Amino acid sequence: MMDFTAVLADLIAESYKKKPGLTVFGIFFGITMVAIAVFAAAYLEKRDFQKIAPKEISEQLIELEKFDDGLKKLSAFIAIQKQQLAEKQKLISDLESKRTELEPIVNSQSEVVEAIFKAQEQRAQKSKWFDLSLGFVLGIFGSLIASVIFKLMDRRTKNA
Structure with missing residues (x-):
């Protein structure tokens, strides 16, 4: 090679x-x-x-x-x-x-608030009936007074 x-x-x-x-x-x-x-x-x-x-x-x-x-x-x-x-x-x-x-405070307060609302509603109901009764009694009393005044005026006109 x-x-x-x-x-x-x-x-x-x-x-x-x-x-x-x-x-x-x-x-x-x-x-x-x-x-x-x-x-x-x-x-x-x-x-x-x-x-x-x-x-x-x-x-x-x-x-x-x-x-x-x-x-x-x-x-x-x-x-x-x-x-x-x-x-x-x-x-x-x-x-x-x-x-x-x-x-818990809110729950107890809500119960208290509901109780207050119920008491106020009951008072409002009582007050409503009291107001109606007082109005009725004063209306009757006013009618009686008006009747008495008219009777007195009627007697004076008859006497005069």
């Missing part, structure tokens, strides 16, 4: 024997082109890395910072909502305890 470098060396040697100037120029040109290609590839890779990758990384960092800020704001919002819910729950609990404290 032949080595690649040995075959290449034989090819260059035969080419050199036929046209030495062209072979030297060809070798020099080939080495120069390979060197330029290697340096160009390295330069382009470095330039691409500096322009594209850091830009992408910096954009990613900016996006991550924005995302982190959004998460912090969301976390703060959630904390505020939890605090407000806790305060509302405490207020509801306080109101429930006040309601349980006041409910």
Whole structure:
């Protein structure tokens, strides 16, 4: 099996024997082109890395910072909502305890209020009958007085 470098060396040697100037120029040109290609590839890779990758990384960092800020704001919002819910729950609990404290008082007071209304209604009924009776008696008494006055006037007119 032949080595690649040995075959290449034989090819260059035969080419050199036929046209030495062209072979030297060809070798020099080939080495120069390979060197330029290697340096160009390295330069382009470095330039691409500096322009594209850091830009992408910096954009990613900016996006991550924005995302982190959004998460912090969301976390703060959630904390505020939890605090407000806790305060509302405490207020509801306080109101429930006040309601349980006041409910028996209100029930007993409503019974007292109903009893007062019933007593006032009974008084109003009694007062109604008293007013009717008093009006009736005063009406009769007024009629009697009017009758007496008319009789006295009638006697005076007869005597005169």
